[in-house]
Amino acid sequence: MAESQNIEYKESWRDEYLKWACGFANAGGGKIYIGIDDAGKVVGVKNIKKLMEDIPNKIQSGLGIIADVNRLEKDGQEYIEIKTEPSSYPVNYHGEYHYRSGATKQLLQGAALTEFIREKTGFLWDAVPVDNIGVDDLDCESIDIFKREAVRKKRMAKDDLDMSNEELMDHLDLLEDGRLKRAAVMLFYRKPGRIITGCYVKIGKFGEGSDLQYQDTVEGSLFNIADKVIDLIYMKYLKAKITYEHDVRVETYPFPREGVREAIYNALGHNNYAASIPIQIRIEEDVMYISNNCILPKNWTVDTLMKPHKSEPFNPSIAHVFYRAGYIEAWGRGIQKICESCRELGIPDPEYTVLGDDITVKFVALQSAKISDFRAPKHQPDVLGEVLEERVLNELRGNAGLNQKDLAERLHTSLSSVQRATSRLKESGRIQRVGGKRYGYWEIRR
Numbered sequence: 001m002a003e004s005q006n007i008e009y010k011e012s013w014r015d016e017y018l019k020w021a022c023g024f025a026n027a028g029g030g031k032i033y034i035g036i037d038d039a040g041k042v043v044g045v046k047n048i049k050k051l052m053e054d055i056p057n058k059i060q061s062g063l064g065i066i067a068d069v070n071r072l073e074k075d076g077q078e079y080i081e082i083k084t085e086p087s088s089y090p091v092n093y094h095g096e097y098h099y100r101s102g103a104t105k106q107l108l109q110g111a112a113l114t115e116f117i118r119e120k121t122g123f124l125w126d127a128v129p130v131d132n133i134g135v136d137d138l139d140c141e142s143i144d145i146f147k148r149e150a151v152r153k154k155r156m157a158k159d160d161l162d163m164s165n166e167e168l169m170d171h172l173d174l175l176e177d178g179r180l181k182r183a184a185v186m187l188f189y190r191k192p193g194r195i196i197t198g199c200y201v202k203i204g205k206f207g208e209g210s211d212l213q214y215q216d217t218v219e220g221s222l223f224n225i226a227d228k229v230i231d232l233i234y235m236k237y238l239k240a241k242i243t244y245e246h247d248v249r250v251e252t253y254p255f256p257r258e259g260v261r262e263a264i265y266n267a268l269g270h271n272n273y274a275a276s277i278p279i280q281i282r283i284e285e286d287v288m289y290i291s292n293n294c295i296l297p298k299n300w301t302v303d304t305l306m307k308p309h310k311s312e313p314f315n316p317s318i319a320h321v322f323y324r325a326g327y328i329e330a331w332g333r334g335i336q337k338i339c340e341s342c343r344e345l346g347i348p349d350p351e352y353t354v355l356g357d358d359i360t361v362k363f364v365a366l367q368s369a370k371i372s373d374f375r376a377p378k379h380q381p382d383v384l385g386e387v388l389e390e391r392v393l394n395e396l397r398g399n400a401g402l403n404q405k406d407l408a409e410r411l412h413t414s415l416s417s418v419q420r421a422t423s424r425l426k427e428s429g430r431i432q433r434v435g436g437k438r439y440g441y442w443e444i445r446r
Contacts (some may be wrong), residue, residue, distance in 0.1 A: 003038070003103050006030035011037050013051055013080075018062045021084050022091050023098035023105040025065055026116070029086040030100060034100065035079030044077035051080060059084075063091050086200065090120045095196050095276050099177075109357070114273055114295060114314075125274050126186065126315040129179035130195060135166045138180075142221040143168070144414045145190070146325050152412060153326025173322050183317035186273065187222045198276035201229055201264075205237050205368040206284050217278075222268050222318065226327060227413075229281075230261050235387045237283050241369040252345075254365035255288050259341030259350070263361050265327040266334050267292040270314045272357060285370060291360040302352050304334055388421045389430075393444065400441040 003009055006028065008020050012035050024030035034055075035045035043053065052071055059067045059082075068083040090097060097108040097116065108116050117125055143165060150156040161168070169175050174184035186192045192199040199222075204215040216236070218229050240251035267279045267290055275293040282289040296304075297312040311332040315320035322328045329337070339349045342363070351362040391411055395402060404422060408415045424432045432443045 003040075005100065005102055009036040009038055009040065011035050011043055012045065013055065015058060015062075017162045018058060019093050019096070019098045020100075020105055021059055021065075021067060021082060022063055022096075023100040024084040025063065025087040025091040026097060026108075026120075027086065027100040029084055031084070032082040034081060034082065035077065042074045042077045042079050045079055048078050048080065052081065055080070055082065062093060065091055082412045088120070090117050090241070095198075095274070097274070109275060109427070117352075123176075124316060126181065126183040126317045127176070128182045129176040130182050130185050131179065133180060133185055133189060135169055135180065138165060138184070138188040139221055139224065140165075141414050141416055142188045142190070142223040144416075145223045146228050146321070148408075148412065148414065149325040149327070155324045155326050172324065174321070175315065179315055183315065183321065185323055186318060190220055190224065192221060196273050196276060199273055200276050201225055201268075201279045201281065203229070203237065204282045206282055208269040222322075223325070226265060226268055229264060230257070231280070231387060233260065239371045241371060244341035252366070252369045253366075254369040255363050256338075256347070259345075260288065260290070260340040260363065262328075262334055262338045263290050263350070263363075263378070265322065269292075269319050269322045269328050270294050272314060275357065284302065286365050288363040289360055289366070291358060292364075294355050294359045295357055296354065296359070296387075302354055305352055306349075308332070308336070337382070385421065387423065388417060389425055392418065392421050392425065393430070396442045396444060400440070400443070403437065 005025070007030060008024075010017055010020075010032060012289055016033075017032060020032055020106050024047045034051070035043055035048075037043050038255075043280065048071065052069060056069045059065060059358075060067075065084070065087060067085075068081075070081040070083070071078055072081050097113055099106050099108050099116065112123060117123065117128065121128060123129075147156075147161045150161065151158045163171065166175075169184055170217065172184075174181050174187075182195065185195055186199060200217055200219040202215065202217055205213045207213055216232060218225050218232065218427070220228075234253060234257060238253050238255065240253050243250045243252065264279070264281070270292070271279055272293040272295050277293045279290070279292045295314055300309075307444055310330045311319075313328055319328060328334055335350075335352075338361075342349055345366055347366050349366050351364075353360045353362070388411070395407055395410055403417045404411070405415060407422075408418045411418065422431065426433070429445055434440055
């Protein structure tokens, strides 16, 4: 019997053949024969007893399905039959979705993957329920960041957020039959890489051509990433040009902070995480590139993006929560705001490029704000920690009676971050608490 849409021959077993089982499960089912060559001749299998134990376990642990694995014999040669039934639910192998079409296996990506998941489940990718991660597993700091920003941006009232984490997930429509949606895990789970690889941001500072001077990887929940990445870029990768106007110190960065923030938050909200490709930020002296994998709505082009357009988020559940936090707009005004920030700084509008499923926004630096002798640090300190410590000191110099909760509200950061910063400042002898929590104050030592 020749190979066909439902039959695949392999002379020996390799774990990568789990992709073929995945492809059959996502299509009409099929059989993989181990120990048969491409011509259909039985050549036998070595270590068949061990494989009969290993293969079913690998299929169950790697694909989450159960397949019939049978030991067969012909002309004195033993071989294995792996029978995979069609699955009513999308099956993935290490985050990749394979599909059997004709006599070939295809890796589903882009619009094909979105449509496949929609047909199988009725859900979009970020709305698929997730097993083995519950509300109690979510990161409290990420939830605190959301609450802080939602109140600060006046997208939600503080009283409306006085609820349990489970009630909050339900209120944000992140639960499906009691299970967290994939969007909830991406937004609030500290290690979303457990369910999908590529959920992080890579930042690199480049010189000429391929000269990578230094780099960072920002990992964690999407809220944790969003809370860190902008400060990291502007404190470590860029330097402000200092001028004075009527004795007032003025700091001017070569790229518009508001525009860059909007572009990065758009990338985080609309990224095609199923592609397992991280968001990448390349910073050079004259330009900054922000790239992510994204599937535009049907018939959309770069011209559509640059003109007023309606909002059609690729990840509606993620986008909804990002909107509630004030990170993105709900009216398709994000790019318009980016352009306005560029014009306000005095640089050209950003340039968008779409190549396949990759979308890149390019910012051109303000030439008068460039500092050409800015070099990579000789060591890589905890930049964000040091920056927060200095911000805490500045606030205390103005009002030594502020408590940690007051500091967190003034600095728009989490209470736990302020607690860590003040603890480090005390350990280094730079500040000391005088008196109790209620009526005491901070003494700045140096």
